[in-house]
Amino acid sequence: MTLVVKNLHAKVKESGEEILKGVDLTVPTGEVHAIMGPNGNGKSTLVSTIMGYPAYEVTAGSVTFDGEDVLNKSVTERARMGMFLGMQYPAEIPGVKNVDFIRQAMNATQPDGKPVPVMQFLQELNEAKELLQMPDDITDRYLNVGFSGGEKKRNEVLQMMMLKPKLAILDEIDSGLDIDALRIVANGINHMRTPQFSALLITHYERLLEYVKPDRVLVMVDGRVVQSGGPELADELEEGGYAKFEQLRKDGVHE
């Protein structure tokens, strides 16, 4: 379940602007990696590109998951490979009930193609809802419609727990959450951690990483990974900010 990104270059289709300028990273199976960095430097673009968001176009480089090429696959296929992207701004789908959608998505990603039995589904759903301390009616509401920012994020984590991906990529799952909600969401993520599960977390603040201890921390500046280190790198950044990386960005240099 190793994710390998090599020299990934990507641009915005409509404007032609290049955002990713040669990203290299590897997330081995069972590890949690955190990507940090100033806003507007390509973190979201990176994960969206990995998941096949139509607005971006890859101009060079490769992405493989467990040795299999990812970039030549459709969005659907990437999900069925076991990848999950928790989005920063999840779309609202009116008229579609949360529970119906989760059920259908689960059935679509079952390895043996057989639908999950109803009782099992409901049980898992209730357990996940409880763990995430979500109100009962959340599953009967329409998918993300009228959800507060925090509710949307928790709904992403709920889906992740139900779909059980091999690789979870979470794009600023901590933004808009208060302390309590943050702890709950972290709980959900930690609940998934097994030797077969990998995660790539984009965080803006360091706080999430106090609860979900990463194995590795990467810093992204100007469309590239400019530094990587152990969990202590996060503490460093929390204290010193991104100032020293600003300099690196201005010089166009990376380690």
Place this chain on the structure above:
Amino acid sequence: MNQELLEQVQVASQHQPAWLQQKRQLATLRSTDLPIDHWQEPMVDCWQKRPNLTKTNEQVTTSPAGYVDLPIFIAAEQYPELLQENLMEKAIDWQANQINALHLALLNGGRFIYVPDGAVVKQPIELAYSGTECNYHNLVIVGANAQVTIVEQVHAQNDQPSYVGTELLLGDSAKVDYYQSNTFIADHNWESVRAYQAGDSLLNMYVALFDRHHLVGDFHSNLDGDGSNANFKMVGIATHDQLQEINTRIDNHGLHTDGEILQNGVVKDQAVLNFHAVGKIYQGAHQSASNQESRLLTLTAESHGEADPVLLIEDNDVNAGHAASIGQVNPDQLYYLQSRGLTLMEAEILLTKGFLLPVIEKFPDQHLRERTINELLERLGVQ
């Protein structure tokens, strides 16, 4: 009837360039073959009985630097090709209906503005005019990459119905900000502002419909070139037994075009205000957008009107929507304001301002914003 009129037109235009004489005569003759509806009738009737053909005393003031600004008949002599090709052809089509044809036939004044390619005119050009012309016409041609702000304030002084027509022709990547606030003294009047836009051009139109008489308004843009955008923002007030019939339309022909119409109107007493807004996206105009918002605030039980936004969509790769509402002042808001010491009248005025202000606030020029707000307050009878 037409023969008599024809003779009068011949006399009135005798010193004008040959091409213009012929065009005016042709328009006179053809007019009765063209379509007419009940909105046009009162005016057409009146003009045919008592045509007003007096010409203004046109004088050329010092030529401004960087662009051309001339009275229209003088422009007809100095720029015959430009005018022959563009006067009431591309935007306001003289052959579209009777009133347009007669407008051309009985033309008695106007301005010609020509901003050459690349010119950026910093100072707003004021099309301010106060006179007795019934048929006053402005032709504005803006070249490629040129920019200009036009402020039109025509105060018609004739008690005969008047038609003020303005054509805006925008070249590639031209940018025009157009403000309009005209007044009349006749009972029935007609206003037409029509634009033709080439690729990547931008037209922002801000119209204040604050006159106190019956008015038919016709506002239109043809987004012909790819990437062209038109933004119409209109505010109107109708009081007493005034009738305002406002027709607005944007046609999206090119790719990536965007047409936005925002109209807020207030009606009082027994007045009637009708907003008809149409956005048409033609097939092939991929990735285009069309949005219309027409809102009417009714201040009295007898005031009323129509808000009919229409979407005609032939392409699917689009973003289109519209909204309309007709309704009264929110009684909770009225109550709240009164409970803080305002009289009913003061509260109403505040809420009316609050209804129109969001649109006026989008006028980018500070002076014009203030001027429009003052006109609004005056119109509401507050100052």
Place this chain on the structure above:
Amino acid sequence: MSQEEDKKAIQKFSQEHYEYGFHDDVQPIFSTGIGLTEDTVREISRRKNEPQWMLDIRLNAYHQYLKMKLPDFGPDLSKLDLSQLRYFQRPTDHVARSWADVPEEMKTTFEKMGVPEAERQYLAGATAQYESEVVYANLKRDLSRHGIIFMDTDTAVQKYPEIVKKYFATLVHPDDNIFAALNTAVWSGGTFIYVPKGVHADEPLQSFFRINAENTGQFERTLIVVDEDASVNYVEGCTAPVYSEDSLHAAVVEVFVKPRGFCRYTTIQNWSPNVYSLETKRAVADENAVMEWVDGNLGSKVTMKYPSVYLRGRGAKGTMLSIAFANGKVVDQDTGARMIHQAPDTSSTIISKSLCRAGGVCDYRGEVKMDENAHGSSSHVECDTIIMDDDSSSDTIPLNKVAVGDVAMEHEAKVSKVSEEELYYLMSRGLSEEAATKMIVMGFIEPFTKQLPMEYAVELNRLIDFQMEGSVG
């Protein structure tokens, strides 16, 4: 189809003797044949044994029809030749087709939708009668206990002439439009429902139960009267495609809801793509009455339908919930609603959802009118369209006209293709593009489907599912 089968079918389904004889080598011929004359109208009335007043209504309408022209707006009706239609049919005219003659596409649709065998034959026109007598008998007993009258309109003219006479053609006048005039002249079949004061019909009344060859047809006339404080739910049509030889269906529906009464009229039509469905549906709601139209137009060649509610009494309420699906190049769905506010404190809601693909056209034509008496009234209109591909198009043409100032009228519309954002989101969770598209479409029409009786909702689900197949890529 052989002569033998022909004979057998006719013998099986006809209920009466033939006055015109029966020839071995040709099909029975009736004098009414093709085209419409005053004699045809008289013949129709005579065969039904109608009282003079009904014949008078027909003749009056016929003369009105001769004076009228086709509508000057909407879809192209030039290929509809009114002089070529058969205006009077008996069960024997519904020549039973053999299952072998049913078009393949229809059979496949039935298969995919899981329509039961017995139903398939009926819907395909291979039998002229649905075997529902037993079910219907029980229902009839229940209803009569409460005094609810539910029968076909022909029988109602015979059995309850006072009620019919009081209401018939008082809401939809023959001069309203040419098809209303035509229908009033040659109508046959349709539903008649009368619900007495204070009575609530618990179960929905379904047109299905009283259908048989005698009373389905092109010119059904439906009359529903809901007396004070009573309520009824009427459901007609079905989601499975119905093959019709007749190319014109011009039904007229008149609904009267008396003070504090409630009526919901649900229709789902899925005509084969040779059918012109040009219906006039009108309701009037008195004081504090509620009228709800639920309208699903899933298929036809051309549909022109603008159900309306005249809010005549103070506090009356009108609702329209509709979906239109224009699937294919020849399809033109021109639908909408009209809410006419004629009294104070009335309210109306219109929610319209349209989908068009493969060159289909779906246009919304609506009208909200508030006259001088409509003080304190309110209206809310929401019409959304999804144009699924480049070949299709849609117009949204609302008319919002108020004659008084103390009202609230709101209207919103959106036209777009299936949202790329939404597609991406669903696909990123493992759904295929097709499944994601279906899900978005079902979500789009959900406000409509959740108002349907369960069986219809399930069928509708399956139908859209099937129609969407192969719609992607």
